Amino acid sequence: MTVTSDAGVAGGGSRAGDLLVVDDLRTHFRVPTGDVKAVDGVSFALPRGTTLGIVGESGSGKTVLSRSIMGLNTAGNAVTTGSVLYDGTELIGRSSKEMKALWGAEMAMIFQDPMTSLNPVVKVGRQLTEHVRFHFGTNRSDARAAAIDMLQSVRIPEAAERMDNYPHHMSGGMRQRVCIAIALACSPKLLFADEPTTALDVTVQHQILNLLSQQQRERAMTMILVTHDLGVVATRAAEIAVMYAGKIVEKAPTPVLFAEMRHPYTQSLLWSIPKTSQPKHTRLSAIAGRPPDLINPPPGCKFAPRCPYAQQRCRDEEPQLVDGPGARHQFACHFPVGTPENREAFDRNLASGLPQTLTVAGCLAAREDIVEIGDGA
């Protein structure tokens, strides 16, 4: 996508070109057994007009993060702290009533499931015009004309007739187009797309992602693309933040992340995905174990129990997200991939027979496309 060449994204540091600055954002859910730390100290800044991809597995906090920024976690047990500066204005602490002025007009969201995010008993036309009339006071016929234009811009054939359809008249791909049209109708500056294509077929996914990046360019929108699929963000996001257990563990411009990944979780994630470029029956390097309990997470690095490079220090002391040597590349690891320390840690674990290290070593021996432990791809 489009990246403004010198728009640096520093840790939490704000600069004039940033549309969104998130600082130490935490969202905890109170449950009878404790606090679920779904988002636990996330900081980043997002320059205008760029696309940030947020990648993580289920339970990594990626969805809660985007909902927290938009102020959509309205459940009584959700506690959000920290700071979200949108265009210079603080959003945390605002009531839903105050946020209502921003929803749709300034920031909008496309949800994962197009089947359930539309109201099944309201015609598509009304769902497309409701917020336009609320924000801009447009009269009925102008709003309708604008909505038909919107449907055409998301490539829905016979747009005028479609206005009187109910969602069940449409296929999944068509409904997701309607959701995109609704999200874009008030020309928001910031668009959240939360797994926008997960429920769709691969060919439809491709069309929808193309449509999104096209609209993003035309409208100079800033976009946050949340997904579990590294393949989706690899070619669609300027920068990628990898989340694990409620924290960003690595963040870098997309080509840098793939070429010089530093966090073992990023590496494990990429190694576990089958690729069409690999020969059949390529042994996949699965990640051992399971994600940690978010109520009582382990004291040190949250990935340490599954990490093939974990040392005692990782189990005691939590690494912070710090700037690496490369431009705009941040990671939170004591023994980053590609360093001599990482290699030593691996050899040490191999010698002591740490199960996950042995598994990775076994898998590497069977694979030709990964030459070295420190190797990125």
Place this chain on the structure above:
Amino acid sequence: MAGSGKAHLRPSESVLLRAEDLTVEFPVGGGRVVHAVSGISFDVAKGETLGLVGESGCGKSTTGRAILQLPRPTGGSITLNDVDLTRLDSGTMRQRRTDVQMIFQDPISSLNPRRTIGDIVAEPLQVWGPKRPDDQWDIVARMLDAVGIDPEAARRKRPHEFSGGQCQRISIARALVMEPELIICDEPVSALDVSVQAQILNLLEDLKAQHGLTLVFIAHDLAVVKNISDRVAVMYLGKMCELAESDELYASPAHPYTRLLMESHPEPDPGVAIDESMTELGELPSPIAPPSGCRFRTRCPLADERCAREEPQMRRVNDDHYVACHHPLVAVDDDLSAASRQPTLPLTAPATA
């Protein structure tokens, strides 16, 4: 695609399973019929994994279920070990089903939430296995252990106490206790996270080697299918488009639909160029009234009036590569001229019907 024809079938003595002209239709009222699967043929050799890939609605799951006679196909035959399953009475078929087991997409809902894991995995044995519970438990424990679940710890637990990946392992153990010859895996990893997906794919490969299993692996993810399959069949709207050895299929797809699928697949590599021109709505036509001739022609950039008139038959590309297309993207044995005409036309604007 309308791919009919049987040029791609191998001699029957070398295969475990053979489907010929398999047709499954569902009446939907008013005299209308959903043509879920329309005359496809394929075979699976012993110890082989056949991948079935295609978009939702292409009939891949229906094909998998039709092998088990669930429901019985409307037409065609399914031959397992030289026995035609479609001709068996329901009592005999019930017994034959012990040779064919199935693993489903959603691991949590495919296990009964009110029963213990020990009971769930032992159930097939309670019907067909040894009568003594202790003997049953020996087999169950061995299978749970083989799929990486601690038998003693799991025995009295219920499905909700396990994660999705663990539930899928339990489903696999349940499929294995009958020591089947063939396992049909219907999207077994689609509901799982990528790290767990890798664990399950590795497990299936290991079990296949240990137990000499034959798999039919149904999935929509092209990379997953390539990873596990020896041969891959591409389906579209109830027809088979292309069938080939996996590496060959991905290296040189011959069917325009196969290429469309591959170009749409998001590869985790920022260096891959993406074709951004494809934004138009190109969706599956209704299976109630499928297009005439080749069923893919309404979305195919190469379609002409011959495609509307005449259904393409399966033709040989090389030893283990067959395609059903009038305008294949690579040279076909009996028709070299067709390929040289338009070797690499860009797949952009779908032609109108």
